[in-house]
Amino acid sequence: MPLQDTDFAIVGAGILGLSHAYAAARRGLRVSVFERSATPLGASVRNFGQALVTGQPPGPMLAMARDSREIWARWAQGAGFHLRRNGSLLFARTRAEEELLEAFCEVRAPEYGYRVELLRGSRLLDLYRGQFSHHRAVLHGVDDQQLYSREAIPALVEYLQSEHSVEFHFSTLVRDVEPGRLHTTFGSCRAEQILVCSGHDYQTLLAEQIAPLQPQVCRLQMLRVRPEQDFGLAHAVLTGLSCVHYGAFADLPEAEAIREQIQNQQPELEEHGIHLLVSPTPHGELIIGDSHHYGSDASPFNAEAVDDIMLDLAEHTLGTRLQVLERWQGVYGSRGPGPFSVLRVAPGVTAVLMHTGVGMSVGPALAERAVATLLG
Incomplete structure (x- = not known):
């Protein structure tokens, strides 16, 4: 026809x-x-299905993320797919990461209307029955959403x-x-x-x-895992490592201390562009990653050492062992x-x-x- x-x-x-x-x-x-x-x-x-408002820099990207949030809600209702609207959790594991989150909440969040709350002390201990008590603080990004892309x-x-x-x-x-x-x-x-x-x-x-x-292609190593201890995670999870990648945080003066910390203590994170993202699926599993390698084409070859780094980060952040179910490459257009x-x-x-x-x-x-x- x-x-x-x-x-x-x-x-x-x-x-x-x-x-x-x-x-x-x-x-x-x-x-x-x-x-x-x-x-x-x-x-x-192929990627995480995270629709983040909190990470977007002030200006057009933040405005579009906010508008997109409402469109996603309309689509989920009309199409009947699963959409988590309870936000993201960004964990501060070090004092440098905690100081950046403090600065963000004190200065940038009220100036540009980011809906966030910083949880510490008893509120952190109460989160998932103490599962994340080994961290210093957590930023709850109220407006962030997450869906299962597949x-x-x-x-x-x-x-x-x-x-x-x-x-x-x-x-x-x-x-x-x-x-x-x-x-x-x-x-x-x-x-x-x-x-x-x-x-x-x-x-x-x-x-x-x-x-x-002069655009490039970004290749990401990704994994789908099952947690040994299923504590019912229902939020997207990030760590302070993401603060040097996302525009909402990356230009704050406090981000420099995190960059120095990475360069001095874990240069392999910078080498492979690793910052932890965790997305729960509707089926009790987790998608974790990611790494970033750039070029005109996406190499087909994954490095097991990169997966090991991400698994170690995820297990420490989540406080549980993880069983790998699936590995693949994410990919997107980048660096224009x-x-x-x-x-x-x-x-x-x-x-x-x-x-x-x-x-x-x-x-x-x-x-x-x-x-x-x-x-x-």
Whole structure:
């Protein structure tokens, strides 16, 4: 059957593609999504499913994370997937990490309206019946959310199909795009607007226009584990190591002491870009990681030593032994000129790229802004 003409043609069924599909469809437009694989397999299903507000720097990223939070709630209710809305826990294991969290709560949080609370003493002891009493403090990021991507993304596809009449073409490679027309392995069709949301693939489409951004690919080592002691973890977990990676904290003066601590005591963490993230699944398991290795391509080879470092960090942070069930590579586009790029490459042809691993956190609101701009 020939492809049908459409108002919006979207290349890529990851979170950016699906977010743009929703933003266009809810405005009453005909939307078609094209995905080269039989099901989404990129960053949106390989990574943690953490939609963090607390970690975003003040400004547009924080605003989009807040707006995205409400969109995720709407999607979870409509599509019926599991969404944890009880926030994240960021643990301070050293005095330097605790001092940074104190400074954040005293200065930045009230200035920019981050909804956080710092738990110490008896409140820390009461958390999960004392499971985290070996830490100095914990920052509870109230607005942070977490979902199980492997189930949530397919559920969102089904929701867009059934409730918003979005047409999906899986196992369909888009070979070329031009103003008003899109060419695939199953034929061509017309489209008023074409949006290319193809993740870390910088070669198949619009390679010449993307090349000046000098983007790279970030590869992450990831694990799914079962805790020996199941204490019912229901929050996303981070440590003070994340404070030197996330913009909400990284430019505070107190972050420098953490960087020095890493360089002097655990330089391997900096070498492999390791900072601990833990995401509980709805099935009593945990997804843990992550490491960061950058390049023009993602190497297929994992280092067991990197997994060992992350497992040791996770076991110490969680206070329990972990059994590895599965290992894989996460991947996302990274290191462009900013956290994201929206390129109007030709009339009616736009590329949207993330240059950092926070597509889940800001993607839904970024799409709302991009579609509103395209529609004038």
